[in-house]
Amino acid sequence: MLDIDPTGILIRYNVKLESELSTDEVARELFPSDVLLSNIVEAVFEGDEDEVIITLKEAVKAGKDPISLIDDALMVGMDIVSQLYDDGLLFLPDVIIASHAMTDGIEYCKEISGKTHECKGTVVSYVVEGDIHDIGKKILTVFLRSNGYDVIDLGSDVPIDEVIIAVLKHRPIMLTGTSLMTTTMYSFMEVNNRLLENDIRIPFVCGGGAVTQDFVMNYELGIYCEDAAMVPKIADMIIKNKNIDELREQFHVH
Ligand code: B12
Structure with missing residues (x-):
């Protein structure tokens, strides 16, 4: 019998075990400090399509520009998902669910932006x-x-x-x-x-x-x-x- 400690092998192949923080905690550290933005980021991260729209509505009601919210919140949420996916902390289904929530958010921002329709x-x-x-x-x-x-x-x-x-x-x-x-x-x-x-x-x-x-x-x-x-x-x-x-x-x- 070889004298191998199996826990060492598990640690090498399971990224989660290498981190002291849970996936949610790692993500939360990357959320923006602005609460309105952070709520949208969290909704994208969770892949919660309804919550994305609710939090976007709240931010717009509080005076945020819908088009800026794409960059400042929706993309931040998707970037966090991408990063955690690349790090092996999230999986393909998580990415798919988040991307649907993100897409709904983009559509909502587009609808309510009400920006000029002059065609350049x-x-x-x-x-x-x-x-x-x-x-x-x-x-x-x-x-x-x-x-x-x-x-x-x-x-x-x-x-x-x-x-x-x-x-x-x-x-x-x-x-x-x-x-x-x-x-x-x-x-x-x-x-x-x-x-x-x-x-x-x-x-x-x-x-x-x-x-x-x-x-x-x-x-x-x-x-x-x-x-x-x-x-x-x-x-x-x-x-x-x-x-x-x-x-x-x-x-x-x-
Ligand atoms: C979300 C995602 C998916 C989603 C896509 C959902 C969707 N509707 O788009 C799903 C889960 C379906 C998916 C599937 C796959 N994916 Co994928 N996916 C990603 C992920 C995690 C994030 C991409 C993303 O949307 N980012 C957010 C957006 C906002 O960023 P973006 O598209 O890059 O756009 C920004 C800029 O690039 C730029 N930009 C974009 N377009 C343009 C155009 C112009 C003109 C300009 C100027 C700028 C610009 O502006 C944006 C921001 O300002 C990346 C990893 C990563 N880190 O990028 C992998 C990734 C792209 N996927 C990858 C792979 C391999 C796949 C699959 C083959 C997986 C599989 N085994 O089935 C399939 C491919 C299916 C296919 N035939 O296309 C690889 C590609 C590797 C490579 N370099 O070739 C990546 C890099 C993951 C990895 N590290 O391996 N994926």
Whole structure:
């Protein structure tokens, strides 16, 4: 018989056992100090769709801007879930439930934002084929719409042909693409080439977890941006006739 202490093996493979705090306690340490925001964050963390709307309503009633709540609360909640998932403290079903609560929250904020509907320009947005991660893209469309842009949202897992057809049909000022998986992001290059074949030279703004600036620099129309909240600012520059080189100069990290 080998003299092995089994508790040592369990500790190596069970992250929970390594932490003195429970998962809830770890999460709570990451909640914001503002009670109104913290309540929303908690509701996303718990994946409680009803509570997300209740807490959002309370925050808006207290004077918080619904669009800011996306960044300041809903995304904070989802980031905590992502972090704890990456750390092995939460599991895929927890992430799915939280993402549904987050999506309901985004829809609510969009509905009640009541921001201007002047149309500054049309944008086509999509998530690459094979990829269903659409929360970032949903946030992006809310930011663009609340800044006066019409968004043709093609959804997620969108084949290249559909993207090209939509661009030819709607003639947007820019195209945005989201990819969260290293396996799916390569289709951005194909979209870039198909746009050029059709003589369409619009900025193709790409982002999402898997995407990097170095990768996006490989294709002619590509503009990289880490944060969805920056995309309306890019659009504002496009309608001021900034070209792709100027946009890269302004928005890329040098
Ligand atoms: C939520 C989530 C899911 C949910 C998706 C729900 C949904 N409707 O989106 C579910 C549970 C369904 C899921 C499934 C899977 N997932 Co998942 N998922 C995540 C998780 C935990 C969080 C992603 C998220 O929504 N974050 C919150 C949003 C707000 O962030 P975001 O999308 O990154 O968007 C921000 C920026 O990237 C940016 N942005 C986004 N889009 C754009 C676009 C533009 C133009 C710009 C400028 C900016 C921008 O702005 C946003 C904020 O400002 C990540 C882990 C992580 N840490 O990211 C894994 C992760 C993305 N998933 C992963 C994997 C592997 C999968 C699965 C294959 C798991 C499986 N074994 O089945 C499947 C894939 C199914 C498929 N075919 O797509 C991997 C991808 C690994 C890789 N690099 O390739 C990750 C990184 C987890 C990991 N560490 O392994 N997932």
